Every structure is written in C-alpha cells, then in structure tokens.
Amino acid sequence: MWHDGMLKRMAWGGLMAVAGLMAQGATTTAVLEDGPKTLSGERPFIIGLNENFPEPEKEDTMWKQDLPDHIRTVLDVAQPLEHSRGDRLPLYVWPAMNPGPLSDETALRLVEALDKRGIGLVCSLYAEQEERTFAEALPVARAQHKLGLHVNINATQPMYSFFNGDERTAHVDEDGNPFWDDSFGKEHMGCPFTLDFRITPMRERLRPFIERYREEGLPVDFVFADWEIDGPIEWNGAWEASKRCVRCREEMPDLDNFLAFQQRLRSLRSALQRKVFSTPILASFPQALVGNYAVYPNNGFRYWYDYFETIVPGQPEIVEQRARYRHWANEFETTGYTFAMPVVYPWSWTYDWYDFDMPDYRWVYNMLKVASNAAEYRHKDIPLITFVHWHTVNVGRNVGDGPEEGGATAPQLSEWAYQELLWHLLLRGHDTLFLWCMPEENEKEVALLHPVWAAAQEYGEFLDNGVPTTYYVPDQPGLVWSGLRLGNRTLMRTTDFVNREASMDIQFSCR
Ligand SMILES: [Zn+2]
16 A cells, blocks of 8 residues: 655646556656656656547537526536546536436437436436426436436435424423424424334335336436435434433433434434335345435544534534534444445535635645545445535535625635545545536536546546555645555546645655
C-alpha cells in the first residue's frame, strides 16, 4: 500500500498512470509541466479536464421535441462518451428522471441517447397511482431491457410514511396521553416501538409494481429511495421525546445512554427498510441493487448534518475547529441493502466550521472526509453510488438555523475544486455518482459533473479492478492525492489546493 511518506511532494492537478514503480526500493522522480509528458519511458499520461472532448453528435433531433425540458437539458449538455463505460454502472443525474409517458419508440431512442452519454434513465414509482406509473415507467423499462441496460427505479414515494398520523404510532406520556415529536419540521415523528402494524400496509404499497414488472418479464436492476424524515430517528428532539414516553422507557432500560439509544433506533429503522423495501425487491429480483439516501458503511462517525438536523447539546461528539462530528450507528448491514449511498454536498454551514485560508478547502476537506469514510469502510461487493452536488446547499450558517437566519451566503465552492474533488472520489473507489440538484441547477450541475465522469472512463481497467491506495484527508490545505492500484501500476491524481498553477514534482519510493 502507498503511505504518506511515499509522496514527498506533489503539486498540480494532474492524473497519471504510473507503471513499474512497485518494485522493491524503486524510486522515480519526475518534474512535469502542464501537458502530456513521458515519465521514465513508461508511458504515463496526464489529461486536463477540458481536453479530448468529442464533437457534439450530429443526429436527427425531431424525436426529442416532446421530451420534457429537464431531459432535453441533459441531452444537450452531456456529450456522448469518448471512452466506453464498459460494464461499469452508469452515471445517474436527477434531471435524467421521469421523462413522462413515451411511446416505446421514443423511449428506446431516449434510453439509447442517454446511454451514449453513459447516463442511466430513472423512472419513479407512485403508490396508489399505478396506471400513471406504468404509463411512464414500462416503456422505459422495456427499452432498457431490450438494450441490455439497467432498469432503474426511484421508489421514494411508496416509502412514505410509516408515521402516517395514526394515533397508535404516537409516544405516550405519564398520563397516558399520546404526543408527537415536532422537532423535525412539518413531519411529526412518533414512537419507534409502534410501527410493526405499519409494515404490511407499507409493503403493500410496493407490491403491485414488483408484480407488474415480473408479469411483463422485466428485470429491476437499480432501486433507490430518498427516505429520510420518517420512522425511528435519534436526532433533534427524539431522545427527549423518548425519555418522556412511558413505552420507550420500558423498552429501553438504558435510555440515558445516547449511544445505546442511537443503536436501538437505528436497528429498528434498518429492520423497517429491510422488511418493507430491500427484502421484497430482492425476493423477486435477486440481482437488484437496492439502497437508500445516506445509508452507508462508516467508521462510527458522521461528519455532516442533513438539512433537517440540529445540534443537540449533551450528545457525545468529536470537536474539530468549529465542526462537531456526531457518532453514527452501524446501520447498513441490517438493512439488507446491496449498494451504499453516501451524501457529499457543500452544506452552507460547513463553510464556517474550519478556518482554512483557502476557501475551497473548507468545502473540500469536509466533503472528502465524508466520501473517504464511506469508501474506506465499504464492503468490496457493495457498490458506492454517491450523491454529489456543487451549488451551495443553503441551509444557513449554523446547524439548525434556516437560510433566513444564516446571514451572508457562504462563498461558492469553485468549479475547479469541485471537479478535482469528483476525481478524488472516483480514485478512492466510489463506483459511480448520482447528481442531486434543483431544476434551475440542472444545466450547470450536469456541465460540471459529466465531463469528469466521462474522462475517467478512459481508465476503465483501474475503475473496474483498481484498489484505492489511500483514504487520507490532509487536515490543512495543500496536496491531496488519490490512486487506484492495479498490479504494478497506479492511476493517480494529485491536486494542490493552495497553488493550483504549480508544476509537479513526484518522488515515489516503495517498500
Ligand atoms: Zn415512545
């Protein structure tokens, strides 16, 4: 394995494959300037982000005229791949979702056109709106199946809600009165120990879709959900609510221990996801990738807060500068999920956590920490399909504030630093990326993400079988490197976040 001492000094954002450097005691020093170079006659190469873009395809565009704007934006902004994605997972982008009802012919052309760009088209399921769902999703699924591509499903809507307002799901106070935890915004959370009777009706919401795909002879290959504010969650006022609830106190004798409370609630939460979501899908489609937003293996710590989460004083945490990292339960394995879904976003409050002079590194440091945590603790057979986003997610400047209390907007992560970050995710073993964005951000977000993902396909053998060489995140702005080792070669990218114009000076030594 590479270790910190192997790279004495590296600078300049460049990507290279280095051959023949793994021999005992081998040392290579190279000084490289911007542009393609040869290193020690071993044919390494460096590419810039804006090089080698293919010409826009010339094609008949009439068939596109009935497509919704968000789909056309993806087709216009993302260009066909120059390097095949092979058998690797496609890139997922939020605007390549829900094309509306299409004829089989148009669906086929659309799926094909997106596939040329390496992008997988996703269709949403709507429980209790089966005809609408089938009109939209089945032509796309038929096209994907015909072309030998993944059939991709968004199952978010059928997953809501376990806490449906039924009074039987409320906490109970000393006087026997039901009460709700209203600390999560407009959705009120109830008692985590009441949800068994909700499992069957929730599973029923998904059942008609599974049956219909089976009847049609269609596979289901990738199913994700964005299931967040529902079911047992330990954050915000949940711990206090459970302490007031006689049922919770009975169920959890160690309720005063937050970590025990957290693990218990996450176990309940994982079991719901397993029983309602992953198990029924995998029973019919054993090869399917099934997962949920923000559920991923980790080192026991969570370095980010979601938009609905607040800091609760008195809970155990690790403090770094002004960041407060929370403990995180090991919840992944018991969900039964077959892929993991980390979330790597520039949440606005993150900017104020660190005092680095280099503004980009305040974002990059946290985002790379989150991404590296997931990559380091993932199981090799569980793909990482990671949510990414560039625009600042404006959640305020302090955890728990709304944007209106947040004062000045945090400076935007630069495009350059974001694209560098994406390279480092791919070279730390993230299998593919899933862009989330708002409709007004579609064009810009796709324009930043797609070229990086497309350029990385040139190194398919490393993406397929390379082993990440490091998960190290420097705690000061400076040089970040990531690599995928394959045999005696390493595909490596280095980024100097302080001096991005510098030349490259590399020293490798291997033990
Ligand atoms: Zn309770």
